Amino acid sequence: MSDLACAATVLVARHGATDYVETWFSDEGGWLSAEGRSQARGLADALRDRRLARVWSSDTSRAVQTAELVAARVGVAAQVPVLTRRSLREADAGDLRGQPFDVHRLHEVTDRWFAGDLDARFPGGESGREVVDRYAAELAAVADEHRGETALVVGHQTALxxxxxxxxxxxxxxxxxxxxxxxxAELAVDADGWRLVEDAQ
Incomplete structure (x- = not known):
């Protein structure tokens, strides 16, 4: 990240609740349920007075739908109000893709991440450290783009x-x-680095 003489505010949000057709591990499917659309509207209402410069999003449908609902509801003025990035996707579960979904198999790895072992890895997929590095690089790019402004990033639960x-x-x-x-959650970043301004809202 370049030297941020002027601070940037980056709000990071999890997408709304999702319906799925498939019952196997996949990062491609899913769309917002009625509950998820309500949650996206609630997120927009909570951010209505924040004057968002732009909304950034994972390129998965559930995140994009959330981002677009928020951007439209708060009236983001940018010519392109939502920009998508593959680098904001959820952690890559590797060899689990295509296998029957079982949250316990995810937790075998992610529990280790939450315990501080970021070197734990999904076979054929990412380690926690790789997820952090990927997201950190994208968040730094967003911050560089929005010095003196506030931007929203819509991503995923475990990665965020x-x-x-x-x-x-x-x-x-x-x-x-x-x-x-x-x-x-609200993050601020300047030349001294990142700080958590507000925990989950």
Whole structure:
């Protein structure tokens, strides 16, 4: 990241609740449920007075739909109000893709991340450290783009819930701080680095 003489505010949010057709591990499917659309509207209402310069999003449909609902509801003035980035996707579960979905198989790896072992890896997929590095690089790029402004980034539960404490030096990385659907945390960054302004809202 370039030297941020002028601070940037980056709000990071988890997408709304999602319906899926497939019952296997995949990062491609899913669209907002009625509850998810309500959560996206609630997120927009919570941010209505924040004068968002732009909304950034994972390129998965559930995140994009959330981002577009927020941008439209708050009236983001940018010519392109939502920009998508593949680098904001959820952690890559590797060899689990295509296998029957079982949250316990995810937790075999992600529990280790929350316990501080970021070198733990999904076979054929990412380690926690790689997820943090990927997200940190994209968040830094967003901050560079929005010095003196506020931007929203719509991403995913596990990725955001490990990158936020790592970036901000938070020692408590338990699942108690995971973002719920439609929740956000506020980060600020300047030349001194990242800090957590507000926990999940």
């Amino acid at each position: 819930s490990i990158v936020v404490p790592v970036l901000t030096g938070r020692t408590d990385r338990s699942r108690a701080h995971e973002l719920a659907n439609g929740e956000y």
